[in-house]
Amino acid sequence: MVRTERLQVQTRGDSQVVNITDAAASLVAGCGVTAGVATLFVVGSTAGLTTTEYEPGLADHDLKAAFERIAPEDGRYEHENTWHDDNGHSHVRASLLGPSLSIPFVDGRLTLGTWQQIILIDFDTRSRTRTVVCQIMGD
């Protein structure tokens, strides 16, 4: 059985971390599939998905600081020469984090830890409305 669902997520950009756990868990619980895998995929090349403990220290500061080390906002990017825009660092951060996440579920519940939430990080330099495809497959 395959169920295709989509989440719409409003963001501010600027490496904002958005907790999408409850929305994803609701889709899985309501889809009529008992056990399987939820494949989450963010459409676009300046955002990514992962898990973290969702608390203000990590979400508002620490994750962003690490991405600043990997791809500084004020660095020089050839991408910006191609398009004369300002989001070269956004693209690089998104590629390193990756767009997809695969989470098993059992008895209609995602197998997340208690302190483990699903997050979307929007690395773009402006507010965006993001689409996360949630493909649910199983028995």
Next chain:
Amino acid sequence: MVRTERLQVQTRGDSQVVNITDAAASLVAGCGVTAGVATLFVVGSTAGLTTTEYEPGLADHDLKAAFERIAPEDGRYEHENTWHDDNGHSHVRASLLGPSLSIPFVDGRLTLGTWQQIILIDFDTRSRTRTVVCQIMGD
């Protein structure tokens, strides 16, 4: 067909790299599914999964050194102000590596390369018993 299996992995923390290839391959070989995808997912927000050539140089030194560049152990983390603990770097490293890995299998065998092993990296600051959910789906 969906088969839900779980591995228990004992670690020392401190970015220890644990080779879980044989355990995962055994689950796939013994589950009665011929071809499909094994979705591996580590429960918790201070560990991650990937593949590498499992040899002492990479496993005991080089991978850890790269994560030290991205999220230094002695850096300043707001997470540690939230909880008064010491594992801010562990959370950041785990989020960047990611908790899930999807590996195709054919004829009951994972499609890994000869020098490519599945590893769990435990970034926490103490020993842990980790659960890796292995969701096997296919024909």
Next chain:
Amino acid sequence: MVRTERLQVQTRGDSQVVNITDAAASLVAGCGVTAGVATLFVVGSTAGLTTTEYEPGLADHDLKAAFERIAPEDGRYEHENTWHDDNGHSHVRASLLGPSLSIPFVDGRLTLGTWQQIILIDFDTRSRTRTVVCQIMGD
């Protein structure tokens, strides 16, 4: 339904970025499965998969520059003492990026964004012929 396909990708190594979107999309369109997930997995421990906007600035310069920060080519790697070779940085970069990518498809089309392409990055220090397993599952 499970369909196992393989792509062969010729690379120059040296963190070359190769756009494999059209090849993957053709496999999905031609396999007779309407909706599901394409699991892409690169065999080997010195290459990885992700998505990006495929244009020369990101592909030929910016992504490589970020990996140079994480794992410099001229750094010291214990891996190179193990084997007396020169690709310690290649292994570290590949492990951080990860070997697998899971992309939902609907009506035989991958749910990629307009400016989002699937890329293989070959971090090895020489030209390689890479195999990407494409496991297609769905209805």
